[in-house]
Amino acid sequence: MTSWQKELPHQIPFRAVSSIGSPEEDSVTAGSLISANDAGRDFSPDFWLVEAMAQAAGRMAFGADALPGQLVAIDRYSVEQPPVIGDCVALRVKALTSLGNLHRFEATAMIDDVQIASATLTLSPPGGSP
Amino acid sequence: MTNEQLRRKLKEQLVERLNFEDLSADDIEDDEPLFAGGLELDSIDALEIVVMLESEFGIKIRNEESARQHFRSIATLADFVEERRPQTEKAG
Numbered sequence: 001m002t003s004w005q006k007e008l009p010h011q012i013p014f015r016a017v018s019s020i021g022s023p024e025e026d027s028v029t030a031g032s033l034i035s036a037n038d039a040g041r042d043f044s045p046d047f048w049l050v051e052a053m054a055q056a057a058g059r060m061a062f063g064a065d066a067l068p069g070q071l072v073a074i075d076r077y078s079v080e081q082p083p084v085i086g087d088c089v090a091l092r093v094k095a096l097t098s099l100g101n102l103h104r105f106e107a108t109a110m111i112d113d114v115q116i117a118s119a120t121l122t123l124s125p126p127g128g129s130p
Numbered sequence: 131m132t133n134e135q136l137r138r139k140l141k142e143q144l145v146e147r148l149n150f151e152d153l154s155a156d157d158i159e160d161d162e163p164l165f166a167g168g169l170e171l172d173s174i175d176a177l178e179i180v181v182m183l184e185s186e187f188g189i190k191i192r193n194e195e196s197a198r199q200h201f202r203s204i205a206t207l208a209d210f211v212e213e214r215r216p217q218t219e220k221a222g
Contacts, residue, residue: 073174097184100194102177122174 007063008055013037016052017091023060030056030091032109034083045082049089049117050074053107056093061103061123072102073122081116083109089116101125137208143182144204148175160205168203176201189214 004020018033032052034045054071062069083089089109096104102124109117131139141155144164148171162168165176176197183189189211191197200210 075178097177097180097190098192099177099180099197100173102173104177104181122177 004059004063007059009068010055015055016048017055018088020056020059023063027092027094028056028060030059030093032083032089032091034085034087034089036085045084046077046079049079049083049109050077050119050121052089053091053093053105053109053119054121054123056091057095057103057105057107057121057123060093060095060105062125067125069123069125071121072124075120075122077117077119079117081111081114083111083116087111093121096120133208133212136211137204139186140204140207140211143186144179147178147182158204160208161203164201164203164207179207183211187211187215 008015008017008020010016016032017030020030021028030052032048034048058069058071089111091107091109093105093107096106098104102122105121105123107119107121108115137160138155141158144150144158145153145155153169158169164171171179179201180191180197183191191200200206
């Protein structure tokens with residue numbers, strides 16, 4: 001098990017990311033493979049993408065301490081092209097700012113270098129919501 | 131930019147960034163509380179104000195107590211921005 005798998009509390013089938021890179025100063029990259037297994041559930045590409053973005057952001061915000069976090073707000077969520085089974089989505093999450101225990105991130109999803117979705121996410125530790 | 135122009139800009143930014151549907155910049159009083167007892171903003175809205183200050187004015191704020199103190203109203207926010215923004219911008 002790699003370090004990001006240990007740090008991420010989500011287990012299959014709730015793990016939306018297939019890989020997460022090591023966080024850099026203010027950003028992290030991740031991948032999400034849209035597998036055929038997802039079709040067996042009520043697969044919603046919109047939900048899946050934003051969940052994958054949030055899980056990658058969570059690693060940045062809380063991963064070092066292996067703490068759980070929660071997604072408390074989604075803003076400006078836009079999906080230009082929903083992913084389909086077989087797509088390998090590249091995610092890039094950038095930390096925008098923090099205030100107290102709230103952390104704001106800007107996330108983009110790309111397939112073959114073409115942006116397919118973007119969102120602004122806010123995460124907090126459990127009990128840290130407004 | 132005068133303090134009055136700054137207040138106007140801050141109101142417009144709040145309306146746009148916080149997606150106020152039934153409120154325009156003209157509806158916000160300079161001394162109206164932004165949080166409890168006024169516009170009823172919450173902590174996520176406060177975070178949006180932090181992002182706005184950084185992107186529009188280059189002002190970084192990380193301290194909750196400082197935010198609580200300066201985010202009381204449009205008037206206190208404008209005074210804070212005026213105090214913190216670079217001198218060259220003030221002159222312009």
